[in-house]
Amino acid sequence: MISSYYFGAIALVLIGLYAVLVKKNLLKILIGLSIMETGVNLLLISIGYVSGRSAPILSEGIGPNQAVDPIPQALVLTAIVIGVATTAMALSVAIILYEKYGTLNIEEIRRLRG
Amino acid sequence: MNELLLAVIFSPLVAGFLAWLFNVKGIREGIGVIGALIPLIGLIKLYPSLGQGVSYTITVGGFKLGFMMSHLNWIFSMIAAVVGVSAILGMVSTAKDGYEWLFALMSLTGALGIFTAQDLVVFFIFWEIMTFASFMMVLKFNRAASLKYFLLSIMGAYAMLVAIGLIYAKTGSFSFSDISAFFGKEAVSTMLGGTPAFSKLDVALIYLLFLLAFGVKAGMFPLHVWAPDAYSETDQSYTAIFSGVLSKAGVYGFILLYILMYGKLLIDLGQVRSAPAFGYVIAFLGGLTIIVGGILAALQEDIRRLFAYSSISQVGYILVGLGIGTSLGIEAAIYHAISHALFKGLFFLIVATLIYRTGKTEFKDFGGLAEKMPFTFTMAFIAILSLAGIPPLVGFASKWLIFEAVISQNLPILGGMVFFGSAIGFVYLIRFTYAVWFGQRPSDIEDTKDAPLPLAIGMAILGTLNVVFGVAPGIIAKELNAIFGRTVIGGNIWELELGFGRYNALLVTIWLVIGLLIAGILYFLGASTRKVPVTDTYQSGNPVTMDYNLTIRRNFFLPLKEAVAFWLRISFDKLYRDVWKSIEDFAETARNYIYNGNVQAYAWYLAIILLILAAMGV
Numbered sequence: 215m216i217s218s219y220y221f222g223a224i225a226l227v228l229i230g231l232y233a234v235l236v237k238k239n240l241l242k243i244l245i246g247l248s249i250m251e252t253g254v255n256l257l258l259i260s261i262g263y264v265s266g267r268s269a270p271i272l273s274e275g276i277g278p279n280q281a282v283d284p285i286p287q288a289l290v291l292t293a294i295v296i297g298v299a300t301t302a303m304a305l306s307v308a309i310i311l312y313e314k315y316g317t318l319n320i321e322e323i324r325r326l327r328g
Numbered sequence: 329m330n331e332l333l334l335a336v337i338f339s340p341l342v343a344g345f346l347a348w349l350f351n352v353k354g355i356r357e358g359i360g361v362i363g364a365l366i367p368l369i370g371l372i373k374l375y376p377s378l379g380q381g382v383s384y385t386i387t388v389g390g391f392k393l394g395f396m397m398s399h400l401n402w403i404f405s406m407i408a409a410v411v412g413v414s415a416i417l418g419m420v421s422t423a424k425d426g427y428e429w430l431f432a433l434m435s436l437t438g439a440l441g442i443f444t445a446q447d448l449v450v451f452f453i454f455w456e457i458m459t460f461a462s463f464m465m466v467l468k469f470n471r472a473a474s475l476k477y478f479l480l481s482i483m484g485a486y487a488m489l490v491a492i493g494l495i496y497a498k499t500g501s502f503s504f505s506d507i508s509a510f511f512g513k514e515a516v517s518t519m520l521g522g523t524p525a526f527s528k529l530d531v532a533l534i535y536l537l538f539l540l541a542f543g544v545k546a547g548m549f550p551l552h553v554w555a556p557d558a559y560s561e562t563d564q565s566y567t568a569i570f571s572g573v574l575s576k577a578g579v580y581g582f583i584l585l586y587i588l589m590y591g592k593l594l595i596d597l598g599q600v601r602s603a604p605a606f607g608y609v610i611a612f613l614g615g616l617t618i619i620v621g622g623i624l625a626a627l628q629e630d631i632r633r634l635f636a637y638s639s640i641s642q643v644g645y646i647l648v649g650l651g652i653g654t655s656l657g658i659e660a661a662i663y664h665a666i667s668h669a670l671f672k673g674l675f676f677l678i679v680a681t682l683i684y685r686t687g688k689t690e691f692k693d694f695g696g697l698a699e700k701m702p703f704t705f706t707m708a709f710i711a712i713l714s715l716a717g718i719p720p721l722v723g724f725a726s727k728w729l730i731f732e733a734v735i736s737q738n739l740p741i742l743g744g745m746v747f748f749g750s751a752i753g754f755v756y757l758i759r760f761t762y763a764v765w766f767g768q769r770p771s772d773i774e775d776t777k778d779a780p781l782p783l784a785i786g787m788a789i790l791g792t793l794n795v796v797f798g799v800a801p802g803i804i805a806k807e808l809n810a811i812f813g814r815t816v817i818g819g820n821i822w823e824l825e826l827g828f829g830r831y832n833a834l835l836v837t838i839w840l841v842i843g844l845l846i847a848g849i850l851y852f853l854g855a856s857t858r859k860v861p862v863t864d865t866y867q868s869g870n871p872v873t874m875d876y877n878l879t880i881r882r883n884f885f886l887p888l889k890e891a892v893a894f895w896l897r898i899s900f901d902k903l904y905r906d907v908w909k910s911i912e913d914f915a916e917t918a919r920n921y922i923y924n925g926n927v928q929a930y931a932w933y934l935a936i937i938l939l940i941l942a943a944m945g946v
Contacts, residue, residue, distance in 0.1 A: 320928065
């Protein structure tokens with residue numbers, strides 16, 4: 215039986231992928247990318263989860279053996295930052311595209327570009 | 329003694345580099361000639377110790393590169409050395425800078441390395457050195473011709489590499505002797521009904537790959553298309569090496585095929601009439617090469633291209649002789665390889681002289697040069713007689729042997745091709761004889777001088793050998809018999825004796841000289857001659873003026889061209905070009921379709937590939 219965390223995370227990735235592949239509006243594609251990114255982050259976190267353990271902060275009464283895997287969390291922290299950065303950059307590109315072409319439909323933009 | 333072998337192989341390369349470094353007129357010529365002379369001297373010195381087996385092994389980074397010298401290697405190396413020296417002497421006059429010296433000498437090293445290689449790795453390395461060097465030589469003069477040459481050569485080289493890989497995978501050795509022994513055992517076990525390591529399909533594949541590799545180098549039909557362009561678009565002195573020596577590398581490759589896997593090929597591929605099937609394919613393609621090369625040579629308007637096609641045609645004879653596969657056939661083929669190198673090298677040096685002195689390449693610009701260039705004309709006369717196969721010259725002896733080999737094996741189709749080739753040989757030589765040497769002389773080549781000294785020496789070496797080996801054909805026959813270790817071609821030094829036919833060159837020479845003496849006596853005693861100037865000849869009652877161009881110089885074989893017009897439209901050159909074009913078009917279409925510039929399409933590709941990977945369980 216597949217874990218519901220995995221199922222949910224992969225479902226989010228697929229929803230994002232669907233938006234990227236099919237939607238024609240640039241902003242919707244960017245939303246799709248964002249959703250995909252969230253899905254990937256969730257998947258990474260859920261890989262490191264060990265049932266019944268606490269957060270990986272060493273303190274009174276919690277040794278290395280009582281914590282969940284800390285590596286995916288570090289990884290995801292990085293991935294979130296990268297994701298935000300790329301989204302911000304993509305949005306700024308979208309603004310420029312709109313200023314230049316007056317539309318956000320990617321097929322229209324391709325046609326206008328010639 | 330064995331270190332001498334190393335000097336023989338590498339001295340041209342070293343000399344080439346030195347000539348390139350000290351790129352000063354005078355010095356580089358001296359170095360180059362010395363570098364080409366060392367192999368010749370070394371080979372002559374090595375001759376007495378051939379019986380003991382000369383070999384040398386270099387170890388490079390753990391790899392052993394083996395060279396050896398037996399009678400067969402010696403004969404082919406000698407071809408390379410003699411033609412090499414003559415052509416390099418010719419280059420003293422015609423070469424313009426160190427670049428040409430470097431690559432001409434490098435290709436000589438490549439050929440010598442091929443002819444002395446002891447294993448397939450060395451064979452392949454030197455094969456590539458030779459290809460590279462000759463490519464660079466053509467590249468300097470004509471880009472398109474060099475690329476065509478390079479493309480076909482590289483295809484052949486890859487084919488050879490695959491074949492070598494297939495052989496190595498099962499025999500575990502690159503050495504000729506090991507492979508030969510392995511295939512010998514294979515043949516016996518196949519005959520006794522055992523399960524061989526190489527299936528019939530494997531053997532056929534290896535054979536086809538080698539056929540492609542060696543066929544390209546030898547200029548075998550239909551892989552000959554590079555040769556007319558490459559031979560004509562380079563330094564003509566260098567073409568003497570190109571046509572005389574480098575095409576022999578392909579021939580040597582076919583002989584190697586016999587040495588390595590004769591029994592196995594014979595048993596697996598069967599026989600056609602009295603010849604082995606694999607040899608018959610080579611011989612048949614050789615026959616087609618003779619006909620196609622010969623007819624195309626007759627139709628050329630450019631002197632260089634005529635001899636390029638003629639060279640292709642003559643290599644066809646060698647392939648026919650090889651393909652028959654009897655010991656007589658192989659000896660005849662090697663004999664013709666020697667005489668082809670001698671007269672073809674001479675021809676290209678003559679062409680080099682003509683172009684050097686007049687700067688013209690087309691038949692229509694030549695005429696009446698026999699008076700102005702008596703020495704070159706003498707050499708051309710020897711070369712023409714030798715190529716056409718007129719008795720007291722070496723070309724007759726070798727062609728006669730090939731005819732006898734074909735006839736004795738009862739192969740009528742090949743016989744017909746060979747005889748036709750001889751006839752067509754006359755057709756294009758007559759053209760060369762009249763259009764260049766006789767008839768009216770155009771006024772702009774009125775003050776042509778004879779050959780410069782180095783070119784004259786180079787021509788003299790080859791011309792003398794043409795006559796010497798022609799009058800005494802037994803000298804070569806004795807060496808050829810040493811390859812097989814028994815008397816295949818009998819007779820003494822003046823006479824060839826096959827058991828069912830004999831050719832006494834000395835007798836022919838004596839009768840010829842007597843005939844010439846009688847003719848000379850009659851001429852000087854009886855004939856009242858006067859010199860007829862061109863303005864004193866008439867055509868339809870009108871005096872022929874100096875600027876009137878004789879028909880023989882332009883489109884002389886127009887009727888022949890019209891007769892074979894239908895076949896001329898079938899051009900393999902064009903076919904290859906079309907195939908190449910359609911590949912290019914297909915690739916262009918596919919690229920436009922796949923890289924369509926639509927971001928979502930790329931996202932789809934990504935998704936589909938991920939899906940496929942997931943389905944495969946990666």
